[in-house]
Amino acid sequence: MSRFKDRSCPVCRVTFKDTDDIVVCPECGTPHHRECYMSIGECGVSAYHAEGFVWKGMLPDEEKKAQQEALEKAAQEVEDRREFVSSDPHVAEYPSGVPGQNVNSTRGYGEADSGNGLPEMDALSQIPDPYQSVYRSIREITEDEVRGKDGVSGKELCYFAGKSIIHYAQAFNAFRNGVMRNGKLQPVKVFFNFCSGLFSPIHQFYRRMDILGIVMLLISGIASLPGVFLYWFQEKAIELSASMVSTLDILSAVGNFIGLGSTVLLCVFGDYLYYRYCVRRIKRIRVNYDDGKAEGYYTALTESGAPSRLRAVIGILANMLMAQFVMRLPLIL
Secondary structure (H helix, E strand, O other): OHHHOOOEOOOOOOEOOOOOOEEEOOOOOOEEEHHHHHHHOOOOOHHHHHHOOOOOOOOHHHHHHHHHHHHHHHHHHHHHHHHHHHOOOOOOOOOOOOOOOOOOOOOOOOOOOOOOOOOOHHHHOOOOOOHHHHHHHHHHHHHOOOEOOOOOEHHHHHHHHOOOHHHHHHHHHHHHHOEEEOOEEEOOOOOOOHHHHHOOOHHHHHOOOHHHHHHHHHHHHHHHHHHHHHHHHHHOOOOOOHHHHHHHHHHHHHHHHHHHHHHHHHHHHHHHHHHHHHHHHHHHHHHOOHHHOOOOHHHHHHHHHOOOHHHHHHHHHHHHHHHHHHHHHHHHO
């Protein structure tokens, strides 16, 4: 009876009760009251058998009604979206309200996107649950213009980040609003991003956090120095005292620990550091655009915060130069 709960008989249209005597059509599986089935001598939806109808919880007319309601809801959401866009003072910059997207686009889910990778509002209805609700919540974050306690809005943060919005919108929202733990909303500073740690300092340069990139570059170079000196002395067969070897071994282990620890910390807290960087940069840019009201503001955010491939290449070269410098430093000294 559990699968027939809140379902109705196709003959009398009365909702089934636990005590009802129910029979099921052997061809399409539609449930009937036994009395109703016997009264007409056939399935109540036999007219749909030729179309291959199979009962999956709804009668044919109920399925059509549900589909129609879904289409009307989707159409209303698109209309609401367009009304929101038309009221946006920056609509001339991005017609859809989100970088790289066009509200009239017919691009479907899964196709390439030159912006932040989010599907159009028109395409959200094509995405199966639970992904549809996830994308919808992320789009709400990217369109939220209310400034929080940090002094910026979710829309500003997402425009500034530019790429990987599906990830960063969730991270920024967690930092700004907290997460539910044991029934309580608690602030967090942790959001895992393995790229931030494993590809340090290249990832930091790519995200324009040049100071943090330089700091991580220096840390990695200094941390590897004891191991390089120990290897060089052993390779050149230079005799060292037992205490010197022991000291270098300890320093090498400490260096490895620091290198590993910094990687782990960036994997855990890297996104929070990036979030704080975004907040500072947005506030500086906003000053030059009449507190964000002047035309071109969101364009400036995107151009100032968009990840830089050139910086990433520079980070790779800097990493290689640092490695070469550390390897040759014993010869210089």
